[in-house]
Amino acid sequence: MSNAELEIAVDDPTAPEENSPAVTNSRTVDVAVSLLLLALAVVLAWDNWRTGASWDSTGPEPGYFPFYLSVILGGASLYGIGAAFLSGKEAVETFVTRAQLRRVMAVFVPTLLFCIAMQFLGIYVASFLLIAGFMRIVGKIAIWKSLLTAFLFSAVMFVTFDIVFDVLMPKGPLEAAFGY
Amino acid sequence: MEALGLLLHGFAVLLTWKTLALMMVGLVLGVFVGVLPGLGGPNGVAILLPLTFSMDPTSAIVMLSCIYWGALFGGAITSILFNIPGEAWSVATTFDGYPMAQQGKAAEALTAAFTSSFIGSLVAVLLITFLAPWISSFALKFGPPEFFAVYLLTFCSFVGLGREDKHKTVIAMSLGLLLAGVGMDTVSGQLRMTFGSTDLLRGINFLVAVIGLFGISEILLTMEERLALRGHAASISLRTVLAVWKDLPKYWLTLLRSSVIGCWLGITPGGAIAASFMGYNLAKRFSKDPDSFGKGRIEGVFAPETAAHASGTAALLPMLALGIPGSGTAAILLGGLMVWGLNPGPLLFVEHKDFVWGLIASMYLGNVVGLVLVLSTVPIFASILRVPFAAVAPMIVVSCAIGAYAIQNAMFDVWLMLGFGVVGYVFKKIKIPLAPFTLALVLGSRAEDAFRQSMIISGGNMKVFWANGLVGTITTLAILLLFWPLIDRLVASFGKASPPAAKAEA
Numbered sequence: 001m002s003n004a005e006l007e008i009a010v011d012d013p014t015a016p017e018e019n020s021p022a023v024t025n026s027r028t029v030d031v032a033v034s035l036l037l038l039a040l041a042v043v044l045a046w047d048n049w050r051t052g053a054s055w056d057s058t059g060p061e062p063g064y065f066p067f068y069l070s071v072i073l074g075g076a077s078l079y080g081i082g083a084a085f086l087s088g089k090e091a092v093e094t095f096v097t098r099a100q101l102r103r104v105m106a107v108f109v110p111t112l113l114f115c116i117a118m119q120f121l122g123i124y125v126a127s128f129l130l131i132a133g134f135m136r137i138v139g140k141i142a143i144w145k146s147l148l149t150a151f152l153f154s155a156v157m158f159v160t161f162d163i164v165f166d167v168l169m170p171k172g173p174l175e176a177a178f179g180y
Numbered sequence: 181m182e183a184l185g186l187l188l189h190g191f192a193v194l195l196t197w198k199t200l201a202l203m204m205v206g207l208v209l210g211v212f213v214g215v216l217p218g219l220g221g222p223n224g225v226a227i228l229l230p231l232t233f234s235m236d237p238t239s240a241i242v243m244l245s246c247i248y249w250g251a252l253f254g255g256a257i258t259s260i261l262f263n264i265p266g267e268a269w270s271v272a273t274t275f276d277g278y279p280m281a282q283q284g285k286a287a288e289a290l291t292a293a294f295t296s297s298f299i300g301s302l303v304a305v306l307l308i309t310f311l312a313p314w315i316s317s318f319a320l321k322f323g324p325p326e327f328f329a330v331y332l333l334t335f336c337s338f339v340g341l342g343r344e345d346k347h348k349t350v351i352a353m354s355l356g357l358l359l360a361g362v363g364m365d366t367v368s369g370q371l372r373m374t375f376g377s378t379d380l381l382r383g384i385n386f387l388v389a390v391i392g393l394f395g396i397s398e399i400l401l402t403m404e405e406r407l408a409l410r411g412h413a414a415s416i417s418l419r420t421v422l423a424v425w426k427d428l429p430k431y432w433l434t435l436l437r438s439s440v441i442g443c444w445l446g447i448t449p450g451g452a453i454a455a456s457f458m459g460y461n462l463a464k465r466f467s468k469d470p471d472s473f474g475k476g477r478i479e480g481v482f483a484p485e486t487a488a489h490a491s492g493t494a495a496l497l498p499m500l501a502l503g504i505p506g507s508g509t510a511a512i513l514l515g516g517l518m519v520w521g522l523n524p525g526p527l528l529f530v531e532h533k534d535f536v537w538g539l540i541a542s543m544y545l546g547n548v549v550g551l552v553l554v555l556s557t558v559p560i561f562a563s564i565l566r567v568p569f570a571a572v573a574p575m576i577v578v579s580c581a582i583g584a585y586a587i588q589n590a591m592f593d594v595w596l597m598l599g600f601g602v603v604g605y606v607f608k609k610i611k612i613p614l615a616p617f618t619l620a621l622v623l624g625s626r627a628e629d630a631f632r633q634s635m636i637i638s639g640g641n642m643k644v645f646w647a648n649g650l651v652g653t654i655t656t657l658a659i660l661l662l663f664w665p666l667i668d669r670l671v672a673s674f675g676k677a678s679p680p681a682a683k684a685e686a
């Protein structure tokens with residue numbers, strides 16, 4: 001194998017630092033999620049009780065099956081809260097460090113903005129903006145590369161979905177200007 | 181053999197230029213998806229599903245299943261060359277695969293991985309060819325109580341046999357079943373859990389949830405890591421391939437053992453991940469030289485890869501024969517069947533022969549073509565990793581959004597996908613398992629229908645689940661599995677208690 005020694009290396013310029021302080025630990029999140037699920041279970045149980053969770057002449061009413069599922073969900077969440085408190089303080093894992101959270105937000109916030117922009121600009125323009133912006137700002141990739149990649153990807157998606165496969169996507173003013 | 185005739189018919193269905201082209205596209209996309217970090221089999225299939233909406237069901241399933249085979253092949257590339265498992269089931273492949281690459285034997289390791297993947301799938305496909313028609317014809321006699329018992333068995337075995345905290349599996353499952361019930365009730369037509377929202381009227385679409393749970397959440401999780409990578413590039417020459425294949429008969433026992441483990445764990449909801457580890461550990465235990473494992477032994481690549489592929493393929497058996505998926509990806513394919521207007525379950529074998537046998541034939545052909553494809557194009561696929569994640573991540577986000585929107589042409593679904601993305605991220609971090617969640621979402625309404633129909637038949641008497649030997653056995657087995665951890669502990673404590681007693685007597 002002549003070229004077996006050839007290496008592929010990729011850098012990550014905005015990687016999270018190793019020794020960043022923890023924002024919160026897994027147990028806290030565990031309890032918070034269990035509480036949320038418990039609340040959800042109570043709301044759903046109430047709604048299904050209202051719909052009818054008993055039996056009538058034709059068999060179980062529409063709310064019967066989901067009502068008991070809400071009870072099971074609520075029970076398991078309660079158990080989860082109890083188990084988290086009893087598990088002792090020693091083995092508490094970090095849920096996320098501050099640097100990690102910053103990186104997760106660096107992808108979540110643009111995604112959120114993308115979803116909002118998609119309703120006004122159409123999905124293709126929004127995806128161009130997302131890809132170009134993300135590559136430039138988070139990846140620190142050269143502007144021309146970012147713009148070109150974003151343009152090519154959006155164009156390929158447009159041709160694949162809207163033209164070849166007839167899957168219609170939300171479109172905005174730009175597509176309207178070209179008559180689509 | 182009737183199966184052989186039908187299989188030949190399946191090949192006839194398959195051998196059109198259009199289907200073959202779709203197969204190639206599927207395989208290439210699949211390997212692509214398998215190689216990229218932050219994407220895997222289930223995500224790839226879920227995101228690319230919208231492409232198939234305008235196809236006929238046979239072309240659609242051929243393309244999607246080829247994406248799946250491709251992803252299974254692709255996972256091995258990153259494990260061996262970069263020590264980064266592209267998929268969870270490739271983790272065991274890194275143990276010996278990466279050391280081999282470091283010793284300059286990357287080509288051998290890759291050939292071994294691809295070949296054993298091929299063997300594993302082939303064994304599982306043979307099993308499907310001969311077992312699935314038989315199981316489905318047996319299951320044609322099932323009524324609603326039997327079906328509910330089988331669903332119950334699936335759910336209970338997840339709780340009883342899963343490695344996660346039991347209450348977390350129960351949470352995942354009941355939440356999935358509840359969300360599946362949102363919207364119009366199929367039996368009475370009444371609205372449930374919609375809280376007056378017109379968007380929730382349609383219900384929570386399973387595929388939207390999957391795209392969020394697997395696609396978006398995986399991006400969030402991947403971003404947490406340091407994404408710099410360094411690895412070997414390799415190309416495979418024909419001589420290496422032949423050299424590895426010549427040695428293959430020496431490892432027949434390992435290959436056979438791993439295939440059997442894989443098939444078994446694929447059919448039961450154990451999954452490819454467990455299969456690959458079990459395959460590896462057993463090969464190590466039965467080896468004459470267990471210490472050489474982990475230092476670049478080719479057997480350590482054969483064992484987990486064969487098991488993972490056998491399991492990934494065998495997971496389609498219960499999906500085809502009973503309408504119960506054996507893995508996350510199989511669950512998504514099942515969701516696809518419903519979109520294309522097919523009703524999953526044993527009737528598929530009767531009503532849609534072209535579809536079923538076309539799919540089974542495509543498993544044979546897809547694996548052969550896939551093997552040749554990956555062996556010849558490894559350098560190209562390995563270089564995909566040169567593309568920085570900062571470019572890949574937004575593209576995946578866009579693909580996810582397109583996928584979620586296209587399913588029902590609804591903006592609400594895009595928001596739902598984002599919500600499920602966050603849920604998936606948090607759930608994964610606090611170890612609430614996503615596989616039972618997905619399974620419950622896709623099976624929820626069918627399980628409920630089966631339950632309510634049984635109740636209507638019996639007039640509300642639970643004894644209907646023990647009405648005859650068959651349904652009684654399945655129900656009892658389900659309950660046993662649910663309490664399996666407790667039973668296991670009891671048996672173990674008896675086992676522990678008796679030897680000292682025996683000693684005392686002696």
